[in-house]
Amino acid sequence: MNPKHRSSTFVLVIAILALAVLMLRFPRASWEAGVRGLAIWWDVLFPSLFPFFVISEVMLGFGIVHFLGKLLDPLMKPLFRIPGSGGFVMAMGFASGYPVSAKLTTKLREERLVSREEGERLVAFTTSSDPIFLIGAVSVGFFGNPKLAGALAVAHYGSALLVGVLMRFYGAKAAPSTAETGAPDSAPCPGPEAAPRFSLRAAVKAMHEARMLDGRGLGELLGQAIASSLKLMTVVGGLVVFFSVMLEVLTASRVIDVLHSGVRLLLPALALPPELADSLVGGLFEVTLGAKASAAPQGVPLMFKAAAAAFILSWGGLSVHAQVASILNGADLRYFPFLIARIIHAFLSSIILLLLWRPLMGSVPAFVPEALEIGSHRGWGAVPGMFTLFLIIAASLVILSLLAVIIHRIVVYIKKKTEK
Template identity: 55%
Template sequence: MHVVRFLLRPSIIPAWSTVLLVLLMIGFPAEALAASIRGLSIWWEVLFPALFPFFVISELLLGLGIVHFFGKILDPFMRPLFRIPGIGGFVVTMGYASGYPVGSRLTAQLWEQKLISRAEGERLVAFTTTSDPIFLIGAVSVGFFHNAALAPVLAAAHYGGGLIIGLLMRFHDRHEAPSEQRARKEPSKPTGRRKSRLAEAIHAMHTARLMDGRAFGVLLQDAVQAALRLMIVVGGLVVVFSVIMELLRQAGGIEVLAQGVRAILSLIHVPSALSDAVVNGIFEVTLGARSAGGATGSGLIHQAAIAAFVLSWGGLSVHAQIASLLSHTDLRYKPFFLARLLHGCIATGLIYLFWDWLGPVS
């Protein structure tokens, strides 16, 4: 009995899981190789060209002080709504425009520079991890569903759900002390006019640039190197999860999971044919969205609802990328996990709520 308890300890389970994966790779070597090649193809043809420029640009914007400029400008809006400093507004903009995991990368950088506290960082990561508009419109709506008119309702559910998560996360760790940026108070001058917010923002940008001190050539080189290191980690995780999914499929694990998903879908009156989309989406967002688009005959509204869930959940592949980025900080993974799950449920509900208003005309 003691041996069983020892083998089921949380610290031991990852070791046994790894051993199981090794055995499955020995049993299905050809399938594992093909899955690795598929994952590498997705990384090289889709993720690398889509994410690498944004990673480089974000590094440059931080080094040039432009992030600090936006921080001063947006501070009056971000603090009352989301309880994060104005500098987080830049992360929100870049995260929603660039897609996962750019928001988490920027949040980790702000934490490393002591511009945000742990609670503020966890709030930021929770609602800035979203799909980029190009993927949502071009790949999902047009590519997978072959219906561009689906984009408005998908976007409203996905990004609207993200903003709702942001508003809910303002109650996360409400008693934690604010960031140093918020706590710091500049001495008030007894005479003279108060600086305009624009002047304060320009001053903050100039000060940040002086503190960085790197020449632009050195800054660009460091930005490229940092972006390449991050892209290698992202690519490795995509390949690993591609192999894991294929091995589980060969071993029958995917089908067992699909049966459980079918039971849940039947309870909420969603066609069971969409179970494959949910299962694929649990692991990888692209495969899940593609499966949702291909489940014709299940009803377009239900297909869109499952696609919204998959996009908002993000897939365990994205979760692994975020966990890797957060591992160098004191930001916790659990709030992010719960926020992704809640975001998926909210986005699914918003599809049904918005469908008559924004959905495609039959």
């Protein structure tokens, strides 16, 4: 065994043994934390994730992803250097939250619709909080301030798109090829003079070819989608319970106080209130706990508390990181680019919120009624709203893709006229 792997395995074994000892030392706290984690999984995560896992696999089998991929190529390739099928992942990921985009990206990779580096770029910026949690739970529930929803949304999703633009430079020297991926969607991005195509006929043809290539009937396709989605939901539930228990025993044993003290010393150096330390440490492990704690400190300006919430939502918590890592492990996609992207996303979102605090908070009242309506549903009642958001995002991306083609042709026409 490699000495580096041997040392990491030794550290992991020691950490697991220490956690087991703490669970035996605090059995009641461990039990209660496990029950809470299971309740979160069953009441919140299962109804909000499971339908999207199933629907996305069915849409892939019917070729709808290939249809959207052809339509979105003119937008996604120049902007993010990923195939148009990545637009489907972005729409689903932004609408339903983590870790849906990781699951869909691995499916695209299995179908060879994206290369390895394209998949890593894609999952890096499409992993985000879902709007219902950001609006209903954080803005309305934790902060009691519906007006905050617009500011958090702009900071969170705007910084996610910026991360996508930054990640386009990742793996720049390794251009993908059709031979490597087996799909035209993953061909190298067109040069600046190549005219991007927006063809409904080509999209329908791609959908038909993908459907014929898949060949499974609706019953078989639906059954396999449900089986694989249930398997993944079991993994997600286990990780949620594990991190819930781990955080509880670390808190009960006061080990977490060491982290609190370190962060409290660091925050004043960054011109931030030290009272935010508890929320940031909680958010390091679990996004819901950290976001809730960010609204609690008394005497801290709302601007800084909202920035802490934006940081936590974009980081996602180690629980989400473990879910994404376990999903990526099913393909050949690496976790490290995702980790770097989460760090960049967390800092970018909090910085954007602080810089744009006054204009954002002064221009979002019209957003409040819709936010309240979306955020009022939880559990299974949230599914129609999330699917509606997916359709809105997908339609918006198609319109932007068409506009990108039109603008490109206008620029090329003007350039030719000036050269003459």
